[in-house]
Amino acid sequence: QSVLTQPPSVSGAPGQRVTIPCTGSSSNIGAGYAVHWYQQFPGTAPKLLIYDNDHRPSGVPDRFSASKSGTSASLAITGLQAEDEADYFCQSYDTRRSGYYVFGTGTKVTVL
Amino acid sequence: QVHLHQWGAGLLKPSETLSLTCDVYGGSASGDYWIWIRQSPGKGLEWIGEINHSGGTYYNPSLKSRATISIDGSERQLSLRLKSVTAADTAVYYCANLTVGSPNWFGPWGQGTLVTVSS
Numbered sequence: 398q399s400v401l402t403q404p405p406s407v408s409g410a411p412g413q414r415v416t417i418p419c420t421g422s423s424s425n426i427g428a429g430y431a432v433h434w435y436q437q438f439p440g441t442a443p444k445l446l447i448y449d450n451d452h453r454p455s456g457v458p459d460r461f462s463a464s465k466s467g468t469s470a471s472l473a474i475t476g477l478q479a480e481d482e483a484d485y486f487c488q489s490y491d492t493r494r495s496g497y498y499v500f501g502t503g504t505k506v507t508v509l
Numbered sequence: 510q511v512h513l514h515q516w517g518a519g520l521l522k523p524s525e526t527l528s529l530t531c532d533v534y535g536g537s538a539s540g541d542y543w544i545w546i547r548q549s550p551g552k553g554l555e556w557i558g559e560i561n562h563s564g565g566t567y568y569n570p571s572l573k574s575r576a577t578i579s580i581d582g583s584e585r586q587l588s589l590r591l592k593s594v595t596a597a598d599t600a601v602y603y604c605a606n607l608t609v610g611s612p613n614w615f616g617p618w619g620q621g622t623l624v625t626v627s628s
Contacts, residue, residue, distance in 0.1 A: 433610075
């Protein structure tokens, strides 16, 4: 069902930098729509982490950053911390899908 | 800061109607935009529908007109009804505040309600 593709998991040691790609197509990210990112801990609701490709809501640490290029986007966590272990989802809009809002498949970040 | 609290029945039989309510604290349900989203292991995150401050609603066509979102008269609650449920509707359901953008983004979210459809 998910239109935006993410790797199932990424991992890194504390202090390292990890990146999570979000691959779309010409009908969503490539059509110029922004990408938003959400963080979700087990058993809790997703939380907005990044909006409009690269903007952090108030309270989100600056070790989280994101970018968008072409038909893909990427979330980076610099200086990985144990508390960053969670699932991360990208979200955009698709002109060809009946559901309009599309989400990524989700990536589990594991801190080694 | 808006805070959302959801509640509703968590166990339904096939063909019954799902009914969930989302209490809005720190804001006005009728003065803002809201969305219902569900999450299941098989389908991931899926948009159900949204309602704007004018009461206009937009639904995911894949739900084949089974969903209804509304804001009640007290302006403190929004609700979701999904009729004729099947096992495929088993998921965690979330309400969330929607911010208009290109595209819109969502947050904060309610705590989620697990709805299981089983005979």
